[in-house]
Amino acid sequence: MTKQLxxxxxxxxxxxxxxxxxxxxxxxxxxxxxxxxxSARSAGKEIEFDDKxxxxxxxxPEAFEGVDVALFSAGGSVSxxxxxxxxKRGAVVIDNTSHFRMHPEVPLVVPEVNRGDLAKHNxxxxxxxxxxxxMVVALQPIREKFGLSKVLVSTYQAVSGSxxxxxxxxxxxxxxxxxxxxxxxxxxxxxxxxxxxxxARNVLPQIDVFTENGFTYEEMKMINExxxxxxxxxxxxxxxxxxxxxxxxxxxxxxxxVENDATIQDIFNVLKDAPGVVLQDDISQQIYPMPIYVEGxxxxxxxxxxxxxxxxKGFHLWIVSDNLLKGAALNSIQIAEAMxxxxxx
Ligand code: A2P
Numbered sequence: 001m002t003k004q005l006x007x008x009x010x011x012x013x014x015x016x017x018x019x020x021x022x023x024x025x026x027x028x029x030x031x032x033x034x035x036x037x038x039s040a041r042s043a044g045k046e047i048e049f050d051d052k053x054x055x056x057x058x059x060x061p062e063a064f065e066g067v068d069v070a071l072f073s074a075g076g077s078v079s080x081x082x083x084x085x086x087x088k089r090g091a092v093v094i095d096n097t098s099h100f101r102m103h104p105e106v107p108l109v110v111p112e113v114n115r116g117d118l119a120k121h122n123x124x125x126x127x128x129x130x131x132x133x134x135m136v137v138a139l140q141p142i143r144e145k146f147g148l149s150k151v152l153v154s155t156y157q158a159v160s161g162s163x164x165x166x167x168x169x170x171x172x173x174x175x176x177x178x179x180x181x182x183x184x185x186x187x188x189x190x191x192x193x194x195x196x197x198x199x200a201r202n203v204l205p206q207i208d209v210f211t212e213n214g215f216t217y218e219e220m221k222m223i224n225e226x227x228x229x230x231x232x233x234x235x236x237x238x239x240x241x242x243x244x245x246x247x248x249x250x251x252x253x254x255x256x257x258v259e260n261d262a263t264i265q266d267i268f269n270v271l272k273d274a275p276g277v278v279l280q281d282d283i284s285q286q287i288y289p290m291p292i293y294v295e296g297x298x299x300x301x302x303x304x305x306x307x308x309x310x311x312x313k314g315f316h317l318w319i320v321s322d323n324l325l326k327g328a329a330l331n332s333i334q335i336a337e338a339m340x341x342x343x344x345x
Contacts, residue, residue, distance in 0.1 A: 004032035011074030019329035087123030130327025147259025173200035249291025
Protein backbone atom coordinates (compact mmCIF):
# COMPACT_ATOMS: atom_id res chain seq x y z
CA MET A 1 0.00 0.00 0.00
CA THR A 2 1.22 3.50 -0.75
CA LYS A 3 2.49 5.39 2.25
CA GLN A 4 0.12 8.17 3.43
CA LEU A 5 1.84 11.46 4.17
CA UNK A 6 1.33 14.63 6.18
CA UNK A 7 1.67 17.56 3.79
CA UNK A 8 2.01 21.29 4.47
CA UNK A 9 1.54 24.04 1.88
CA UNK A 10 3.35 27.25 2.83
CA UNK A 11 1.85 30.16 0.91
CA UNK A 12 -1.44 28.28 0.53
CA UNK A 13 -3.40 31.44 -0.33
CA UNK A 14 -1.05 32.49 -3.16
CA UNK A 15 -1.12 31.94 -6.94
CA UNK A 16 1.15 28.87 -6.82
CA UNK A 17 -0.19 27.61 -3.46
CA UNK A 18 -3.72 27.44 -4.93
CA UNK A 19 -2.43 25.38 -7.89
CA UNK A 20 -0.59 23.08 -5.47
CA UNK A 21 -3.92 22.34 -3.77
CA UNK A 22 -5.51 21.53 -7.13
CA UNK A 23 -2.62 19.31 -8.22
CA UNK A 24 -2.60 17.29 -4.98
CA UNK A 25 -6.28 16.46 -5.54
CA UNK A 26 -6.04 15.92 -9.29
CA UNK A 27 -3.03 13.60 -8.99
CA UNK A 28 -4.47 11.77 -5.95
CA UNK A 29 -1.38 12.39 -3.85
CA UNK A 30 -1.55 10.05 -0.81
CA UNK A 31 -2.46 12.49 1.98
CA UNK A 32 -2.97 11.41 5.59
CA UNK A 33 -3.22 14.95 6.88
CA UNK A 34 -2.78 18.38 5.30
CA UNK A 35 -2.13 21.83 6.74
CA UNK A 36 -2.33 25.20 5.09
CA UNK A 37 0.17 27.83 6.21
CA UNK A 38 0.39 31.51 5.27
CA SER A 39 1.17 34.84 6.89
CA ALA A 40 -0.34 36.05 10.18
CA ARG A 41 -2.77 38.10 8.02
CA SER A 42 -4.47 34.92 6.82
CA ALA A 43 -4.22 32.85 10.01
CA GLY A 44 -7.64 31.81 11.28
CA LYS A 45 -9.34 32.25 7.89
CA GLU A 46 -10.97 29.29 6.16
CA ILE A 47 -9.62 27.58 3.05
CA GLU A 48 -11.34 24.92 0.92
CA PHE A 49 -9.61 21.69 -0.05
CA ASP A 50 -11.28 18.64 -1.60
CA ASP A 51 -14.76 19.86 -0.59
CA LYS A 52 -13.72 20.33 3.03
CA UNK A 53 -12.99 23.48 4.95
CA UNK A 54 -9.68 23.96 6.82
CA UNK A 55 -8.35 26.76 9.01
CA UNK A 56 -5.21 28.51 7.76
CA UNK A 57 -2.37 28.56 10.30
CA UNK A 58 0.46 31.02 10.58
CA UNK A 59 3.71 29.60 9.19
CA UNK A 60 5.94 29.21 12.27
CA PRO A 61 8.78 26.74 12.99
CA GLU A 62 6.49 24.70 15.28
CA ALA A 63 3.87 24.34 12.53
CA PHE A 64 6.16 21.78 10.85
CA GLU A 65 6.09 19.23 13.69
CA GLY A 66 4.96 15.90 12.21
CA VAL A 67 5.04 17.14 8.59
CA ASP A 68 6.51 14.73 5.99
CA VAL A 69 6.48 17.02 2.94
CA ALA A 70 6.45 20.82 3.06
CA LEU A 71 5.68 22.60 -0.22
CA PHE A 72 6.96 26.17 0.03
CA SER A 73 5.78 29.03 -2.19
CA ALA A 74 5.63 32.11 0.03
CA GLY A 75 8.66 34.04 -1.19
CA GLY A 76 12.42 33.72 -0.68
CA SER A 77 12.61 35.31 2.76
CA VAL A 78 9.98 32.93 4.17
CA SER A 79 11.86 29.95 2.72
CA UNK A 80 15.18 31.26 4.04
CA UNK A 81 13.75 31.42 7.54
CA UNK A 82 11.42 28.45 7.68
CA UNK A 83 12.68 25.77 5.25
CA UNK A 84 15.63 24.85 7.53
CA UNK A 85 13.20 24.76 10.49
CA UNK A 86 10.93 22.38 8.60
CA UNK A 87 13.87 20.18 7.54
CA LYS A 88 15.19 20.16 11.12
CA ARG A 89 11.84 18.73 12.21
CA GLY A 90 12.10 15.89 9.69
CA ALA A 91 10.09 17.29 6.78
CA VAL A 92 11.34 17.12 3.21
CA VAL A 93 11.03 20.66 1.86
CA ILE A 94 10.22 21.23 -1.80
CA ASP A 95 10.93 24.91 -2.23
CA ASN A 96 9.49 26.89 -5.10
CA THR A 97 11.51 30.06 -4.42
CA SER A 98 14.97 30.88 -5.75
CA HIS A 99 16.54 31.01 -2.29
CA PHE A 100 18.28 27.60 -2.20
CA ARG A 101 18.44 26.80 -5.92
CA MET A 102 22.13 27.41 -6.51
CA HIS A 103 23.25 26.01 -3.15
CA PRO A 104 25.67 23.17 -4.02
CA GLU A 105 24.05 20.79 -1.51
CA VAL A 106 20.49 21.41 -2.67
CA PRO A 107 19.27 19.37 -5.64
CA LEU A 108 17.51 21.49 -8.28
CA VAL A 109 15.21 19.06 -10.01
CA VAL A 110 13.00 18.64 -13.06
CA PRO A 111 12.08 14.93 -12.88
CA GLU A 112 12.18 14.45 -16.68
CA VAL A 113 15.77 15.73 -16.70
CA ASN A 114 17.66 14.96 -13.46
CA ARG A 115 15.48 12.82 -11.22
CA GLY A 116 18.61 11.02 -9.98
CA ASP A 117 19.73 14.17 -8.13
CA LEU A 118 16.85 13.76 -5.63
CA ALA A 119 18.76 11.01 -3.80
CA LYS A 120 21.45 13.53 -2.79
CA HIS A 121 19.10 15.72 -0.78
CA ASN A 122 19.71 16.99 2.76
CA UNK A 123 16.11 17.85 3.57
CA UNK A 124 15.62 20.62 0.99
CA UNK A 125 14.92 20.20 -2.73
CA UNK A 126 14.62 23.27 -4.94
CA UNK A 127 12.00 23.61 -7.66
CA UNK A 128 13.56 25.57 -10.54
CA UNK A 129 12.48 28.86 -12.06
CA UNK A 130 9.31 28.53 -14.17
CA UNK A 131 10.87 29.59 -17.49
CA UNK A 132 13.83 27.30 -16.94
CA UNK A 133 11.69 24.23 -16.23
CA UNK A 134 9.72 24.36 -19.47
CA MET A 135 12.86 25.01 -21.50
CA VAL A 136 14.92 22.12 -20.10
CA VAL A 137 12.01 19.66 -20.47
CA ALA A 138 12.07 20.41 -24.21
CA LEU A 139 15.86 20.57 -24.59
CA GLN A 140 16.89 17.48 -22.59
CA PRO A 141 15.68 14.91 -25.17
CA ILE A 142 17.46 16.83 -27.95
CA ARG A 143 20.61 17.04 -25.85
CA GLU A 144 20.54 13.29 -25.09
CA LYS A 145 20.51 12.45 -28.79
CA PHE A 146 22.53 15.24 -30.41
CA GLY A 147 24.43 17.05 -27.64
CA LEU A 148 23.93 20.73 -26.86
CA SER A 149 26.46 23.57 -26.99
CA LYS A 150 24.45 26.80 -27.06
CA VAL A 151 21.08 28.12 -25.87
CA LEU A 152 19.88 31.68 -26.55
CA VAL A 153 16.40 32.37 -25.19
CA SER A 154 13.96 35.29 -25.16
CA THR A 155 10.93 34.85 -22.94
CA TYR A 156 7.38 36.23 -23.08
CA GLN A 157 6.30 35.70 -19.49
CA ALA A 158 2.83 35.90 -17.96
CA VAL A 159 1.99 38.14 -15.01
CA SER A 160 0.89 35.24 -12.78
CA GLY A 161 4.59 34.49 -12.32
CA SER A 162 4.63 37.59 -10.13
CA UNK A 163 1.75 36.41 -7.95
CA UNK A 164 -1.89 37.20 -7.31
CA UNK A 165 -1.25 40.94 -6.93
CA UNK A 166 0.29 41.19 -10.43
CA UNK A 167 -2.71 39.39 -11.99
CA UNK A 168 -4.94 41.90 -10.21
CA UNK A 169 -2.80 44.81 -11.46
CA UNK A 170 -3.15 43.70 -15.11
CA UNK A 171 -6.94 43.47 -14.67
CA UNK A 172 -7.23 46.86 -12.99
CA UNK A 173 -4.98 48.57 -15.55
CA UNK A 174 -7.00 47.11 -18.45
CA UNK A 175 -10.19 48.50 -16.87
CA UNK A 176 -8.49 51.88 -16.32
CA UNK A 177 -7.45 51.98 -20.01
CA UNK A 178 -10.95 51.07 -21.18
CA UNK A 179 -12.52 53.73 -18.94
CA UNK A 180 -10.07 56.39 -20.20
CA UNK A 181 -8.62 56.80 -16.67
CA UNK A 182 -4.98 57.22 -15.60
CA UNK A 183 -3.26 53.85 -15.46
CA UNK A 184 -1.67 53.11 -12.08
CA UNK A 185 1.39 50.86 -11.78
CA UNK A 186 2.63 49.66 -8.38
CA UNK A 187 4.08 46.18 -8.82
CA UNK A 188 5.74 45.38 -12.15
CA UNK A 189 8.39 45.07 -13.44
CA UNK A 190 9.74 44.35 -9.93
CA UNK A 191 8.00 45.27 -6.71
CA UNK A 192 11.25 46.17 -4.92
CA UNK A 193 12.64 48.34 -7.74
CA UNK A 194 12.40 52.14 -7.85
CA UNK A 195 10.06 52.59 -10.83
CA UNK A 196 6.91 50.79 -11.88
CA UNK A 197 5.44 50.69 -15.40
CA UNK A 198 2.06 49.57 -16.73
CA UNK A 199 1.82 46.01 -18.04
CA ALA A 200 -1.59 46.47 -19.75
CA ARG A 201 -0.97 47.23 -23.47
CA ASN A 202 2.77 47.05 -22.85
CA VAL A 203 5.75 44.67 -22.67
CA LEU A 204 8.38 45.06 -19.97
CA PRO A 205 11.97 44.06 -20.79
CA GLN A 206 12.73 43.59 -17.10
CA ILE A 207 11.77 40.72 -14.79
CA ASP A 208 13.16 41.00 -11.25
CA VAL A 209 15.88 43.57 -10.54
CA PHE A 210 19.18 44.05 -12.40
CA THR A 211 22.43 42.40 -11.38
CA GLU A 212 25.83 44.06 -11.76
CA ASN A 213 26.50 42.45 -15.15
CA GLY A 214 23.43 44.05 -16.77
CA PHE A 215 21.35 40.85 -16.84
CA THR A 216 18.36 40.70 -14.48
CA TYR A 217 18.11 38.13 -11.69
CA GLU A 218 15.44 36.30 -13.71
CA GLU A 219 17.84 36.06 -16.65
CA MET A 220 20.66 34.88 -14.40
CA LYS A 221 18.31 32.25 -12.92
CA MET A 222 17.67 30.86 -16.41
CA ILE A 223 21.39 30.87 -17.21
CA ASN A 224 22.67 29.31 -13.98
CA GLU A 225 19.81 26.92 -13.34
CA UNK A 226 19.89 25.48 -16.87
CA UNK A 227 23.57 24.57 -16.42
CA UNK A 228 22.95 23.05 -12.97
CA UNK A 229 19.88 20.98 -13.90
CA UNK A 230 21.42 19.66 -17.13
CA UNK A 231 24.84 19.07 -15.49
CA UNK A 232 26.41 21.18 -18.27
CA UNK A 233 28.56 23.83 -16.54
CA UNK A 234 30.22 24.75 -19.85
CA UNK A 235 26.97 25.25 -21.80
CA UNK A 236 26.77 28.68 -23.48
CA UNK A 237 23.45 30.14 -22.27
CA UNK A 238 22.06 33.66 -22.56
CA UNK A 239 18.57 34.91 -21.74
CA UNK A 240 16.42 38.01 -22.20
CA UNK A 241 13.33 37.85 -20.00
CA UNK A 242 10.29 39.93 -20.90
CA UNK A 243 6.92 40.32 -19.16
CA UNK A 244 3.86 40.43 -21.44
CA UNK A 245 0.18 41.16 -20.66
CA UNK A 246 -0.84 37.49 -20.49
CA UNK A 247 -2.37 36.07 -17.30
CA UNK A 248 -0.95 32.53 -17.46
CA UNK A 249 1.39 30.66 -19.79
CA UNK A 250 5.01 31.55 -20.46
CA UNK A 251 6.24 31.50 -24.09
CA UNK A 252 9.86 31.28 -25.19
CA UNK A 253 11.71 31.76 -28.44
CA UNK A 254 14.76 29.52 -28.14
CA UNK A 255 17.77 29.19 -30.44
CA UNK A 256 19.98 26.16 -29.80
CA UNK A 257 23.10 24.68 -31.31
CA VAL A 258 23.62 20.91 -31.14
CA GLU A 259 26.95 19.06 -31.29
CA ASN A 260 26.16 16.26 -33.73
CA ASP A 261 24.51 16.53 -37.16
CA ALA A 262 20.72 16.57 -36.99
CA THR A 263 17.93 17.25 -39.45
CA ILE A 264 14.69 18.99 -38.66
CA GLN A 265 12.98 15.60 -38.94
CA ASP A 266 15.38 14.23 -36.29
CA ILE A 267 14.34 17.03 -33.90
CA PHE A 268 10.65 16.35 -34.63
CA ASN A 269 11.13 12.62 -33.99
CA VAL A 270 12.89 13.17 -30.68
CA LEU A 271 10.30 15.64 -29.38
CA LYS A 272 7.33 13.55 -30.58
CA ASP A 273 8.13 10.85 -28.00
CA ALA A 274 9.71 12.99 -25.28
CA PRO A 275 8.30 12.72 -21.74
CA GLY A 276 6.19 15.72 -20.73
CA VAL A 277 6.37 17.27 -24.22
CA VAL A 278 3.61 17.78 -26.79
CA LEU A 279 4.75 18.59 -30.31
CA GLN A 280 2.37 21.14 -31.80
CA ASP A 281 3.89 22.05 -35.11
CA ASP A 282 2.02 22.10 -38.40
CA ILE A 283 2.46 25.43 -40.15
CA SER A 284 0.30 24.29 -43.08
CA GLN A 285 -2.61 24.37 -40.60
CA GLN A 286 -1.22 27.31 -38.55
CA ILE A 287 -0.72 24.97 -35.61
CA TYR A 288 1.71 26.14 -32.94
CA PRO A 289 1.47 26.57 -29.16
CA MET A 290 -0.09 29.69 -27.62
CA PRO A 291 -0.51 30.60 -23.95
CA ILE A 292 -4.32 30.92 -23.85
CA TYR A 293 -4.62 27.31 -25.02
CA VAL A 294 -2.07 25.82 -22.60
CA GLU A 295 -3.52 27.41 -19.47
CA GLY A 296 -4.58 24.58 -17.14
CA UNK A 297 -2.66 21.93 -19.11
CA UNK A 298 0.25 19.86 -17.76
CA UNK A 299 2.66 19.43 -20.72
CA UNK A 300 5.32 21.59 -22.29
CA UNK A 301 4.27 22.44 -25.86
CA UNK A 302 6.81 22.89 -28.65
CA UNK A 303 6.29 24.24 -32.16
CA UNK A 304 7.68 26.52 -34.90
CA UNK A 305 10.74 24.27 -35.17
CA UNK A 306 13.14 25.50 -37.85
CA UNK A 307 16.67 24.67 -38.86
CA UNK A 308 18.82 27.80 -38.93
CA UNK A 309 19.48 29.08 -42.44
CA UNK A 310 23.19 29.76 -41.84
CA UNK A 311 24.16 27.10 -39.30
CA UNK A 312 23.11 23.48 -39.92
CA LYS A 313 23.59 22.71 -36.23
CA GLY A 314 21.35 25.61 -35.18
CA PHE A 315 17.60 25.17 -34.50
CA HIS A 316 14.83 27.56 -33.49
CA LEU A 317 11.97 26.47 -31.23
CA TRP A 318 8.87 28.05 -29.68
CA ILE A 319 8.16 26.59 -26.23
CA VAL A 320 4.99 27.31 -24.23
CA SER A 321 3.73 25.95 -20.90
CA ASP A 322 1.49 26.92 -17.98
CA ASN A 323 3.95 28.66 -15.66
CA LEU A 324 1.86 27.90 -12.57
CA LEU A 325 1.66 24.17 -13.42
CA LYS A 326 4.78 22.59 -14.99
CA GLY A 327 6.59 25.82 -14.15
CA ALA A 328 5.71 25.58 -10.45
CA ALA A 329 3.01 23.53 -8.69
CA LEU A 330 2.99 20.48 -10.96
CA ASN A 331 6.77 20.14 -10.99
CA SER A 332 6.80 20.35 -7.16
CA ILE A 333 4.21 17.59 -6.82
CA GLN A 334 6.04 15.47 -9.45
CA ILE A 335 9.19 15.83 -7.33
CA ALA A 336 7.24 14.55 -4.29
CA GLU A 337 5.80 11.65 -6.35
CA ALA A 338 9.25 10.70 -7.67
CA MET A 339 10.64 10.75 -4.12
CA UNK A 340 7.84 8.49 -2.93
CA UNK A 341 8.46 6.04 -5.79
CA UNK A 342 12.22 6.08 -5.14
CA UNK A 343 11.71 5.49 -1.36
CA UNK A 344 13.18 8.88 -0.48
CA UNK A 345 10.18 9.96 1.62
P1 A2P B 1 -0.95 35.74 2.73
O1 A2P B 1 -2.12 35.54 1.82
O2 A2P B 1 -1.30 35.47 4.16
O3 A2P B 1 -0.22 37.05 2.51
P2 A2P B 1 1.57 35.27 -4.21
O4 A2P B 1 2.89 34.78 -4.71
O5 A2P B 1 0.43 34.83 -5.05
O6 A2P B 1 1.57 36.74 -3.94
O7 A2P B 1 1.35 34.55 -2.77
C1 A2P B 1 2.25 34.66 -1.71
C2 A2P B 1 1.92 33.65 -0.63
O8 A2P B 1 2.91 33.74 0.40
C3 A2P B 1 0.58 33.90 0.06
O9 A2P B 1 -0.01 32.66 0.40
C4 A2P B 1 0.99 34.68 1.29
O10 A2P B 1 0.10 34.57 2.38
C5 A2P B 1 2.26 33.96 1.64
N1 A2P B 1 3.10 34.77 2.53
C6 A2P B 1 3.51 36.04 2.35
N2 A2P B 1 4.26 36.46 3.41
C7 A2P B 1 4.33 35.42 4.27
C8 A2P B 1 4.94 35.20 5.56
N3 A2P B 1 5.66 36.16 6.14
N4 A2P B 1 4.78 33.99 6.15
C9 A2P B 1 4.07 33.02 5.53
N5 A2P B 1 3.45 33.16 4.34
C10 A2P B 1 3.58 34.33 3.71
